[in-house]
Amino acid sequence: MKIYLKIWRQNDAGTPGKMVDYTLDNVIPHMSFLEMMDTLNEQLILAGDRPVEFDHDCREGICGQCGMMINGRAHGPVAHLTTCQLHMREFKDGDTIYIEPFRGKGFPIKRDLRVDRSAFDRIIMAGGFIAVNTGQAPEANGIPISHEDAESAFDSAACIGCGACVATCKNSSAALFTSAKVAHLAKLPQGEIESRKRVLAMVQQMDEEQFGHCTNTEACEVECPQSISVLNIARMNWEYALSSVTK
Amino acid sequence: MELNAKIPPGPLKDKWTYYKDHAKLVNPANRKKLDVIVVGTGLAGSSIASSLAEMGYHVTSFCFQDSARRAHSVAAQGGVNAAKNYKNDGDSTYRMFYDTIKGGDFRSREANVYRLAECSAQLIDQAVAQGVPFGREYGGYLNNRSFGGVQVSRTFYARGQTGQQLLLGAYQSLMRQVAAKTVSLFTRHEMLDVVLVDGKARGVIVRNLDTGEIERHTAHAVILASGGFGKIYYLSTLAMGCNASAIWRAHKKGAFMACPSWTQVHPTSLPQSGSYQSKLTLMSESLRNDGRIWVPLKPNESRKPNDIPEEERDYYLERRYPAFGNLAPRDISSRAAKERIDAGFGVGPQQNAVYLDFSKAIKEQGKPKIKEKYGNLFDMYHKITATDAYAEPMMISPAAHFSMGGLWVDYELMTTIPGLFALGEANFADHGANRLGANSLLQACVDGYFVAPYTVSNYLSGEIKEPRLEIDRQEFVDAEVAVRAHLSKLLSINGSKTADQYHKTLGKLLYDYCGLSRSKAGLLKAIGEIRELRKDFYENLKVSGDEDEMNGELEKAGRVSDYLEVAELMCQDALTREESCGAHFREEYQTPEGEALRNDEQFCFVSAWQYQGEDKEEILIPEPLTFENVELAVRSYK
Numbered sequence: 001m002k003i004y005l006k007i008w009r010q011n012d013a014g015t016p017g018k019m020v021d022y023t024l025d026n027v028i029p030h031m032s033f034l035e036m037m038d039t040l041n042e043q044l045i046l047a048g049d050r051p052v053e054f055d056h057d058c059r060e061g062i063c064g065q066c067g068m069m070i071n072g073r074a075h076g077p078v079a080h081l082t083t084c085q086l087h088m089r090e091f092k093d094g095d096t097i098y099i100e101p102f103r104g105k106g107f108p109i110k111r112d113l114r115v116d117r118s119a120f121d122r123i124i125m126a127g128g129f130i131a132v133n134t135g136q137a138p139e140a141n142g143i144p145i146s147h148e149d150a151e152s153a154f155d156s157a158a159c160i161g162c163g164a165c166v167a168t169c170k171n172s173s174a175a176l177f178t179s180a181k182v183a184h185l186a187k188l189p190q191g192e193i194e195s196r197k198r199v200l201a202m203v204q205q206m207d208e209e210q211f212g213h214c215t216n217t218e219a220c221e222v223e224c225p226q227s228i229s230v231l232n233i234a235r236m237n238w239e240y241a242l243s244s245v246t247k
Numbered sequence: 248m249e250l251n252a253k254i255p256p257g258p259l260k261d262k263w264t265y266y267k268d269h270a271k272l273v274n275p276a277n278r279k280k281l282d283v284i285v286v287g288t289g290l291a292g293s294s295i296a297s298s299l300a301e302m303g304y305h306v307t308s309f310c311f312q313d314s315a316r317r318a319h320s321v322a323a324q325g326g327v328n329a330a331k332n333y334k335n336d337g338d339s340t341y342r343m344f345y346d347t348i349k350g351g352d353f354r355s356r357e358a359n360v361y362r363l364a365e366c367s368a369q370l371i372d373q374a375v376a377q378g379v380p381f382g383r384e385y386g387g388y389l390n391n392r393s394f395g396g397v398q399v400s401r402t403f404y405a406r407g408q409t410g411q412q413l414l415l416g417a418y419q420s421l422m423r424q425v426a427a428k429t430v431s432l433f434t435r436h437e438m439l440d441v442v443l444v445d446g447k448a449r450g451v452i453v454r455n456l457d458t459g460e461i462e463r464h465t466a467h468a469v470i471l472a473s474g475g476f477g478k479i480y481y482l483s484t485l486a487m488g489c490n491a492s493a494i495w496r497a498h499k500k501g502a503f504m505a506c507p508s509w510t511q512v513h514p515t516s517l518p519q520s521g522s523y524q525s526k527l528t529l530m531s532e533s534l535r536n537d538g539r540i541w542v543p544l545k546p547n548e549s550r551k552p553n554d555i556p557e558e559e560r561d562y563y564l565e566r567r568y569p570a571f572g573n574l575a576p577r578d579i580s581s582r583a584a585k586e587r588i589d590a591g592f593g594v595g596p597q598q599n600a601v602y603l604d605f606s607k608a609i610k611e612q613g614k615p616k617i618k619e620k621y622g623n624l625f626d627m628y629h630k631i632t633a634t635d636a637y638a639e640p641m642m643i644s645p646a647a648h649f650s651m652g653g654l655w656v657d658y659e660l661m662t663t664i665p666g667l668f669a670l671g672e673a674n675f676a677d678h679g680a681n682r683l684g685a686n687s688l689l690q691a692c693v694d695g696y697f698v699a700p701y702t703v704s705n706y707l708s709g710e711i712k713e714p715r716l717e718i719d720r721q722e723f724v725d726a727e728v729a730v731r732a733h734l735s736k737l738l739s740i741n742g743s744k745t746a747d748q749y750h751k752t753l754g755k756l757l758y759d760y761c762g763l764s765r766s767k768a769g770l771l772k773a774i775g776e777i778r779e780l781r782k783d784f785y786e787n788l789k790v791s792g793d794e795d796e797m798n799g800e801l802e803k804a805g806r807v808s809d810y811l812e813v814a815e816l817m818c819q820d821a822l823t824r825e826e827s828c829g830a831h832f833r834e835e836y837q838t839p840e841g842e843a844l845r846n847d848e849q850f851c852f853v854s855a856w857q858y859q860g861e862d863k864e865e866i867l868i869p870e871p872l873t874f875e876n877v878e879l880a881v882r883s884y885k
Binding site for chain 2: 028030031032034035038039041042044045046048049050051053055056057058059060061062063064065078081085087089110111114116117118120121124125126128129130131132133134135137138139140141143144145146147150151153154157158160161184185188190191
């Protein structure tokens with residue numbers, strides 16, 4: 001397949017960026033999207049040009065490191081997929097593909113398609129944990145947790161922290177990311193004790209990181225590779241309201 | 248030189264207790280004066296960093312990913328073993344110890360393995376306390392599944408994302424300490440050298456991957472938890488950034504490497520589809536609980552799998568290993584697949600795969616039950632191959648996966664450099680010549696949460712009087728100069744081949760000659776070709792960009808330059824071990840039925856390798872293995 005690419009190139013946060021055109025002649029439908037990018041970079045290097053910087057690591061959809069806006073959609077045209085799991089068979093010969101970084105006030109651009117998502121780490125630092133020291137935990141079966149509760153906590157905990165929710169949201173809100181952790185820990189008896197304090201601290205940090213508010217467009221759930229439900233946001237709002245009143 | 252593993256005295260089951268009772272402690276006031284560097288934030292790295300920080304030491308932690316949560320432990324799917332015996336099916340610490348020793352083909356230390364089994368139950372307690380949502384029964388109690396190589400159900404799981412959930416637990420503990428300012432965390436930093444002062448590990452040189460800056464960091468001890476190096480095969484189940492650089496550079500500073508050629512080739516990965524391919528995706532071994540592996544009875548079969556009648560299928564694992572069937576250990580399953588594929592029975596467009604079939608399980612248990620157990624794996628399979636595995640069998644193939652080999656460590660997980668520790672997959676310790684499924688998450692966690700907190704403290708107790716070092720000391724200056732010289736050299740070649748091209752060639756060489764099966768002639772050939780390739784690399788490599796900026800190509804080139812050296816030692820290691828054991832299968836040493844033939848009289852030892860300088864052959868120093876509690880048996884899964 002012949003593919004025309006328009007890729008966002010930007011040297012660093014302080015320099016303006018622009019879309020640059022590239023053409024690839026021998027794209028194979030079985031290639032993954034990132035293997036297509038590898039092919040482009042190989043060409044650029046051999047021509048003495050600087051390759052396109054993009055984040056990626058596990059290439060199996062779980063580390064959350066990759067992420068690009070592809071034709072205006074986070075992780076590309078297939079819902080509930082990471083960029084690394086997208087394959088070129090989703091495109092056809094002669095297509096033009098627009099590739100941009102995950103944008104958002106909380107995600108400053110480092111270079112080309114790489115963005116700084118450390119704001120997510122700081123939201124977790126604010127309270128996204130259970131304050132238990134290592135080494136001397138009580139017997140695991142001491143607290144029975146119903147099958148349904150464990151499965152529901154897992155559904156929230158499955159977030160990979162890629163940032164597609166932020167990139168998709170018109171407000172650049174990190175509500176889905178933050179609420180997934182709030183809900184995961186609040187649904188478990190071990191995490192419930194700190195839930196009041198946790199939700200207040202995490203939401204405050206989320207605001208400080210310049211992420212916008214959630215206005216319930218639910219676009220985040222549509223793109224989330226792990227299909228994290230917006231019901232988590234409802235849970236976070238409920239926890240937050242309760243905590244604000246009872247604090 | 249003789250290697251001392253420092254095994255504590257006393258009966259096997261009391262050794263770890265004895266150690267803990269006698270290990271030296273550091274009082275809380277002194278802990279504040281002691282710094283520890285941890286390289287890597289996977290399960291081993293995050294767990295030791297948070298454990299030491301909680302104790303009161305100051306920890307500096309590094310990872311090359313953009314967040315600590317992305318280390319490759321995140322990708323482990325199936326589960327984590329623990330001898331809880333919740334299923335009441337006869338499990339015990341001793342049985343888990345025995346399964347692991349036997350699974351490793353009697354090439355690991357009894358005391359280490361027993362400790363691993365002993366600490367396993369505690370790990371489940373720890374993870375549950377952190378909020379890891381393990382699978383549960385309807386009554387609310389923890390559930391288990393079976394894994395390869397054992398006959399009990401001792402594997403705890405969080406759907407097919409157990410590694411992710413365990414890592415998030417450890418990561419959250421780490422971030423709690425970062426918030427408390429007891430850990431200084433540097434993401435997007437890669438370790439490029441370890442610095443020795445008076446023979447002890449006292450710091451590292453790292454490169455900030457976002458800016459290209461070279462930094463010096465000092466400490467009283469350095470812990471490498473940098474993971475495995477299976478990515479040396481290029482096509483592997485590992486992440487793109489996984490590398491041998493941290494451990495290899497420590498090796499060149501004096502830490503011995505042990506059994507580097509022992510690489511686990513995982514039987515259930517997706518097959519290669521073309522030369523552009525960058526990685527092989529793993530499908531969890533847990534699938535073998537309900538999936539049946541087969542190939543057509545007829546070679547070069549052209550019919551679709553569902554059109555091949557039952558009597559024309561060869562369920563070769565069930566046929567060859569009736570006692571364990573589809574749950575035979577990984578080395579055996581991979582080799583059996585290779586045997587069928589090489590014999591012309593492989594399936595798929597490249598005839599390089601075998602079928603993994605769920606039709607029987609779906610018929611017996613219903614699709615919803617299978618979906619609940621493996622839903623995300625079936626989804627992943629569909630995303631990559633556009634095939635519905637509920638309707639037709641998956642196609643799978645063996646792929647390089649886990650490094651049993653790594654830095655040689657003693658019972659305290661310390662390398663041959665005082666003050667330099669290696670944890671998790673970065674070390675050679677517990678798995679012998681073959682790792683059992685669901686033991687890797689366990690080992691990484693046990694090393695970090697339960698073992699190293701004691702042993703690192705024991706070491707630090709002798710360092711209390713050592714002051715913090717200034718970073719302008721000559722040792723740090725020299726190390727930085729050497730690191731910069733290497734980076735400049737890579738950039739200055741300005742040839743015509745990319746680092747990936749070298750990596751792919753090297754990977755193919757290793758798969759062909761130092762993979763699932765090895766021979767003397769093949770290994771000698773490989774060593775010659777690797778030397779040629781290395782020479783070519785320094786003449787024709789092309790890296791664009793500069794040193795003092797973000798430069799992904801320079802990172803790759805640095806890793807490949809190390810791989811080109813590691814690969815030669817791997818072949819040397821495989822060449823000198825004239826027996827077959829576990830994942831190491833030498834064609835010259837096999838039974839008439841094609842099973843591995845161990846040679847306990849001559850090779851019951853760990854091969855530890857000492858670096859001798861550039862382009863010089865390394866020296867082999869054996870650490871004899873003694874077995875007092877188990878009998879060396881022929882490993883049979885028939």
